Amino acid sequence: MPKITCGVEEVVEKAGYDILLCHSRGSVEKEKAQLATLVGSRVDGLIIASVQGERSPELFAKLKAAETPFVLVDRFFPKANFPSVRVDDRMVGQLATECLIELGHSRIAHIAGSAVSPASLRRRGYADALKSHGLAANPHWIVSGDFGIDSGRVALQRILETAPLPTAVFAANDPMAIGAVYACREAGLRVPQDISVVGAGNIEGPHHPNPFLTTVDWPREELGRTAATLLLEMIGNRDGRDPAVKVFEPRLLIRQSTASPRS
Secondary structure, X not given: OHHHHHHHHHHHHHOOXXXXXXXXXXXXXXXXXHHHHHHHOOOXXXXXXXXXXXXXXXXXXXXXXXXXXXXXXXXXXXXXXXXXXXXXXXXXXXXXXXXXXXXXXXOEEEEEOOOOHHHHHHHHHHHHHHHHOOOOOOHHHEEEOOOOXXXXXXXXXXXXXXXXXXXXXXXXXXXXXXXXXXXXXXXOOOOOOOOEEEOOOOOOOOOOOOOOOEEEEOOHHHHHHHHHHHHHHHHHXXXXXXXXXXXXXXXXEOOOOOXXXXX
C-alpha cells in the first residue's frame, strides 16, 4: 500500500487537499469504526482498501446511500456497483500459474489469501490456468493464509505434509511466497531446484540489489493517482453518473525462484 499512498498524495496535495491515513491492521471492526469517525468528521472523500469480505458490501452501500464520495482501491465487490480502481486479479493468478505450467510443472499448489476480492480472483485465475491445460487442482494443495509471511510458512508446511508433493507453488502475494520459501528451506528443499515459488506484488521492487522472487507486478502508484483523480472528480461533480471502474493489467517478472521441475 505505500506506493498506492504515494500516488494518492501526489494528486490530492496538488489539488490543495490534506491526506489523513488510517490503518485497520486487518480488523473488520476497526475499519468500520475508523470510517464512522472519518465520516463524522466530515471529510471530503475517502479512498479505501477495505478488509471487508467481498460478499459483505453493506458498509459501502450505506456510504453510497449517504452520498459520501469514496473510491475503493485494490478491492472489488462482485454484487455491488461502487467506484473502484484495481488490478485484474484474475489475470494475476493466471499469469503466475501459466508461468509454472510453461516451465513444465503439473503439480502446482496454491497459498490463497483471506476473504477479500484479490484472494478469490487470484485463486480463480489459478484454477482457470490449470483447467485450460487439463490439470486438476488437488484440494490438499490449496491452503489459505492471511497475506502475512508467517501464514505463508505455515500454509506450505501443511502442503508439504501431503503426498505426492507439489513441484511448484503460487502464493497470492509476495509476503506469503517469502514465507513459503522459508518453509521450503526449513524442510531441506531447495528453491527452485526442488520446488518453484511464485508470488504477487513485487515487494522486492526494481531497485532491490538481488531480486529473487518470481512475481506478478502492477503499477501501484498509478492505481493511487487514478483513485485520487476519480475521487476529486466525484467531489467536484456529484451528478449521479454511474460509478467509474478502472482495471489495470499486471505483468509477470521472472526471477530466480522458478525453474523447470526435476526429471
